Amino acid sequence: MSVTESKQCELIFYTNPASRGQIARWMLEEVGVEYRQILLDYDQNMKADEYLAINPMGKVPAISHNGKIVTECAAICAYLADAYPEQGLAPKLNERADYYRWLFFTSGPVEAAIIDKARNIDIPDEHKRMVGYAGYQQTVEVLAQAVSANPYVAGQHFSAADVYVGSHVIWGIEFGSLPKRPEFEDYAAKLKTRAAYLAAKEIDAKLMSEQG
Structure with a gap:
C-alpha cells in the first residue's frame, strides 16, 4: 500500500x-x-x-x-x-496521438454523454452543434472502437489513458451507463486484473466500510 x-x-x-x-x-x-x-x-x-x-x-x-x-x-x-x-505510463512524445485523443475524448464527449443520459437529457438535432458530442449512441460506438482497436487504448502498452478510460468503462458496464457489449467487457476484464487496480479498490472499499 x-x-x-x-x-x-x-x-x-x-x-x-x-x-x-x-x-x-x-x-x-x-x-x-x-x-x-x-x-x-x-x-x-x-x-x-x-x-x-x-x-x-x-x-x-x-x-x-x-x-x-x-x-x-x-x-x-x-x-x-x-x-x-x-x-x-505515457507513450513516447511522438507516439501520443491516441493517448491524448482517447484520454480527452473520454473526459469530454463520453462523460457529457453519460451524464446527459443519466439525467434523461436528449439533445435535439438542432442543438447538437452546441454540445461536444454527436449523441449518446454515436459516442458509445466510437468508444467501443477505441477500446477494441488495440490491446490498450493508446496502442500496444498499458498507459495512464487506460486508467481514466478504463475507469469509465468499468463503472459504465457495472452501473448501466454503458451497454454490456463485448468490446467493453473484454477491455474491463483485462484492466481489473492489474495489481494496482486491485490495491486501489481494496483501499477505497476499506475506507468506505469504515465510514459506514
Whole structure:
C-alpha cells in the first residue's frame, strides 16, 4: 500500500472513497510512490475555505505535488505519468496521438454523454452543434472502437489513458451507463486484473466500510 501519513510527503491526495477519487487512487497505485491522503466529506470540509483554496469547485480528487495543485481526473492521470516517467505510463512524445485523443475524448464527449443520459437529457438535432458530442449512441460506438482497436487504448502498452478510460468503462458496464457489449467487457476484464487496480479498490472499499 502506498498510503502514508508522513507530513514530509511531497505528494498529497485529497479524496473521498465514494467519488471519482477512485480514478486518481488507481493512478497513484500504478505510479507506486508514497503519498499522503486527506479524506474529505461532501457536506463540510469539501466546501470549507481551506479546501476551496485548493479546488474552488469544491470537488475531489485533487493532488498537491511539491506544492503544485492538479485537479480533474484526466489531468491528474496525465500529470502523474509525466511526473514519474520511470514508470512508463505515457507513450513516447511522438507516439501520443491516441493517448491524448482517447484520454480527452473520454473526459469530454463520453462523460457529457453519460451524464446527459443519466439525467434523461436528449439533445435535439438542432442543438447538437452546441454540445461536444454527436449523441449518446454515436459516442458509445466510437468508444467501443477505441477500446477494441488495440490491446490498450493508446496502442500496444498499458498507459495512464487506460486508467481514466478504463475507469469509465468499468463503472459504465457495472452501473448501466454503458451497454454490456463485448468490446467493453473484454477491455474491463483485462484492466481489473492489474495489481494496482486491485490495491486501489481494496483501499477505497476499506475506507468506505469504515465510514459506514
